[in-house]
Amino acid sequence: MKSLPTEGFPARAYPTRAHAKKTLIFAAIAALTITASTLTATPAHSAGVGAGSTGSGGVDAAGVEQILRQAGAVADVAPPSRSKLAMPDDAATAQAPAVTSGARVSLKTGLTIPTGSNTLSITPVPVAGSAKALSPSGLAVYANTADSSFALSTSSTGGNAGYAVISGPDAPISYRFAFMVDGKPAVLRPAEGGGIDVLSAGGTLVNSVVPAWAKDATGAAVPTSYSVAGNILTQNVAHAGAAYPVIADPRVRCDRLWCTLELTRGETAALAARVLNVGGACAILGGGAPVCAAVLAGAWAQASLALGSGQCIGFRVWKANFVSYPHLAYIRCYA
Structure with missing residues (x-):
């Protein structure tokens, strides 16, 4: 099963000893830079x-x-400027617009x-x-x-x-x-x-x-x-x-081009248990609701994985094209 894109969470990695040493050096430099910036920065x-x-x-x-x-x-999170389509059955992949x-x-x-x-x-x-x-x-x-x-x-x-x-x-x-x-x-x-x-x-x-x-x-x-x-x-x-x-x-x-359905922990748990009313959850996405409901209906396995990592499920659609660029993602649970 294909992993979902993670919005706001760095991918987990297992560094080598050399890489770890470089990381510690970089972290020390970064800490000094942050301290200096705090003392000298002007309002941004x-x-x-x-x-x-x-x-x-x-x-x-x-x-x-x-x-x-x-x-x-x-x-602090990086905005999801490009995210791969992640259908539950891995039927297709695509690149959303930046x-x-x-x-x-x-x-x-x-x-x-x-x-x-x-x-x-x-x-x-x-x-x-x-x-x-x-x-x-x-x-x-x-x-x-x-x-x-x-x-x-x-x-x-x-x-x-x-x-x-x-x-x-x-x-x-x-x-x-x-x-x-x-x-x-x-x-x-x-x-x-x-x-x-x-x-x-x-x-x-x-x-x-x-x-x-x-x-x-x-x-x-x-x-x-x-x-x-x-x-x-x-x-x-x-x-x-x-x-x-x-x-x-x-x-x-919604923002300028995207609408995002953010499931809570309770909703993610209901999705994992296959008891979430996906039609009601997706209704707010308007024209994107049918695609959202179809995707969420099969996303119970991803919901279980999200809960296991302390995260929730999100569904994002591009307002200009509700069909071509929808994607699921693991998100921080806002509630």
């Missing part, structure tokens, strides 16, 4: 506040990034995601905080309350997503995000399975948000759900009694 982004700074009011952007990294919510998501993060405009002929923008709506700063890796971090913050990321750190970072029991239970399409308020509509469809003011489906999830410092799931009002998506997180910090993450499925 321009939005009024330097990367990694605390910003006005003291938002700890570096600390928020560290929480998200420790939780596995964000990590593309990037085109998503950007700015403290002023939030997370901006080109989606075909439209542009989706997402910004957090803080309760009281006004401080904001870019983290060392470019996450846009916004103060909310003394015990909570927001962060925005792109696919270069794992997903085009907004995060609520909850640090203590006095933090709010509701976190709001404003959605705009082409500069106008979006229309948000609950979708089958718990996600949210994002439409333009004219009713065109532009993108979708994956079902709500949240987890605490131990990795345990925290009860959470969405509610919508106009162009405001609110994620409600019942974090009382949880181990802090708690993170929650509304993330979107």
Whole structure:
């Protein structure tokens, strides 16, 4: 059986003794370079506040990034610019076009995601905080309350997503995000399975948000759900009694050219057990749903392998051609 492409994970290798020695030398040089860069680097982004700074009011952007990294919510990943088609029966292989998501993060405009002929923008709506700063890796971090913050990321750190970072029991239970399409308020509509469809003011489906999830410092799931009002998506997180910090993450499925179905651990386990409703899981991919369902229906073996390595199954389609370039991949489990 052919191995699936791994997005965001380096291939495992068994180096020779000489190669290991070279690797240790390279690692030492890299560590010195990183240390020097930390001491001398100038801000890599321009939005009024330097990367990694605390910003006005003291938002700890570096600390928020560290929480998200420790939780596995964000990590430096290489965008899957070229991925081989990996059908369950190895019937065919093909090369997908080299593309990037085109998503950007700015403290002023939030997370901006080109989606075909439209542009989706997402910004957090803080309760009281006004401080904001870019983290060392470019996450846009916004103060909310003394015990909570927001962060925005792109696919270069794992997903085009907004995060609520909850640090203590006095933090709010509701976190709001404003959605705009082409500069106008979006229309948000609950979708089958718990996600949210994002439409333009004219009713065109532009993108979708994956079902709500949240987890605490131990990795345990925290009860959470969405509610919508106009162009405001609110994620409600019942974090009382949880181990802090708690993170929650509304993330979107599509970018400029690709739509990705990311199965959770539970969905991957259901797929491995051949009880996943593949039609319902793939529905969000629109025209790519039939191909997705056909591929997932036979991917139970890959799902078992993914679970065994602590990963989940993803299915990616090129929006311009749903048939020629679909592929399965092992991905980091976002929930």
